Amino acid sequence: MERITAKYYIETPLDLEKSAQLLAGEQSSGTFIAVPGETEELKQRFAARVESITPMDTANEPAIPGVLSAGGKYQRAMIEVSWSIENFGYNLPVMVSTLQGNLYELTQFTGLKLMDLELPASFATAFKGPKFGIAGCRKLTGVYNRPLIGTIIKPSIGMTPEQTAALVNTLALAGIDFIKDDELLGSSANSPFDKRVDAIMEVINRHADRSGKKVMYAFNISDDIDQMQRNYEKILRSGGTSAMISLNSVGLAGVKKIGEIGELAIHGHRNGWGMLNRHPLLGIEFPAYQQLWRLAGVDQIHVNGIQNKFWESDDSVVRSIEACFKPLLGGYSVLPVVSSGQWGGQAVETYRRVPSVDLLYMAGGGIMAHPDGPAGGVVALQQAWQGAVDGLSVAETAAKYPEFGHSVSVFGKKQA
Known part of the structure; x- marks a missing residue:
């Protein structure tokens, strides 16, 4: 099944791997706690995947306020996360809600920016795009x-x-x-x-x-x-x-x-x-x-x-x-x-x-x-x-x- 990949620039006081997985879970099948019905089969089909993590620099102060932003170092990284297009099909508003949505509200991040997208080939037939x-x-x-x-x-x-x-x-x-x-x-x-x-x-x-x-x-x-x-x-x-x-x-x-x-x-x-x-x-x-x-x-x-x-x-x-x-x-x-x-x-x-x-x-x-x-x-x-x-x-x-x-x-x- 085709996937869409999003690249993010993040800052967090937490472990980078843990933060990236939290982002992927929040924007697909997961929430802050395990819930009934989130089976391995469901996660295999609909869960977002962390594809890569590239550590960058660290900061002494958070870029934006966050509940978890008191003290310590703030790690920055580029991460890539992918979703199956089964999650949203060719629905642009739901796709944007998935790729951005509540991510900016998460207290675990003191910085988060969507940098780039990689779109699957089938979008060429699903969207008419620019006429001129x-x-x-x-x-x-x-x-x-x-x-x-x-x-x-x-x-x-x-x-x-x-x-x-x-x-x-x-x-x-x-x-x-x-x-x-x-x-x-x-x-x-x-x-x-x-x-x-x-x-x-x-x-x-x-x-x-x-x-x-x-x-x-x-x-x-x-x-x-x-x-x-x-x-x-x-x-x-x-x-x-x-x-x-x-x-x-x-x-x-x-x-x-x-x-x-x-x-x-x-x-x-x-x-x-x-x-x-x-x-x-x-x-x-x-x-x-x-x-x-x-x-x-x-x-x-x-x-x-x-x-x-x-x-x-x-x-x-x-x-x-x-x-x-x-x-x-x-x-x-x-x-x-x-x-x-x-x-x-x-x-x-x-x-x-x-x-x-x-x-x-x-x-x-x-x-x-x-x-x-x-x-x-x-x-x-x-x-x-x-x-x-x-x-x-x-x-x-x-x-x-x-x-x-x-x-x-x-x-x-x-x-x-």
Whole structure:
């Protein structure tokens, strides 16, 4: 029988072997005491197995408080535990409850983080996965051999549909590839969802008829499932190509339900990521996280950005991008979305660390606050990536391209 394997980073004041076995028992057939009915036959079939334990360093203080965290040394280790898929079948919510669930409540652990997953081959037939991925998003936008350049509507909330459409028109004329609602905007008092779709798609469709290029606009459909489906259908009827979902707010079951429709590219926004990952010994790491959302059908997923405005390190961002590029189940391609405090100046370092142009490179203020206006911001980002791929430094790119040079005069000073 196929098994799924999970890799954890743990900290415990107890014996590592005992702690690992406790984790495996708690999340399968066992509990804190032997119970009637837990036969050897049952355990053989349904009990989780500890596959490996790799000791690491020790700490004098616990990473997080725990009932058993007073005094002594706190051992850290990487452990691998596996479960038969008979335990949960192809039920994603129950699988996540098994792999994480009550583990974070156990007093025996003063640190626990799900680091990575190894999924069995049968998941490829059980889950539809992303419909579009990297190749499909390139086909929808007509963008090849460079990153897709995108932006976020700013101000995040407060603009009317007509004001938003006017900004979309400016961006479309400048050659933008992708635009999205901010995650704060759903259907607000002065920007009802249907009216916003009508106003924006009138601009996008008109521009596509004239130029042959259809801008991908990711409308935020996040809501309860029935309303998300209505929002999705509205975008389809209007000629749109993408829908955005706030993954952590909607949840796996909701995203999977929408993703399985398969007619719009799903832009997965991971807002709330910090509460899942910011502590080094609590939560989930991106290599595990992104696999779950690929199974649910997400075509694009946020990975933060190099030299970003948030807490995440460049090394962590690079690992996240590389995780998206790692093959999964013979397909399930997902497009990494680089964002948060980005402008063209980070393109050189991004390309040096991850030499690929299979990215959606997003800049909000980096486009909207460009000294030549949003149109200049779009051009500057295109120039920045051309310079990066050509091996030019930021200074050399600024000297060669006027619009990028103007952005350096504003954003370069802020970054310094």
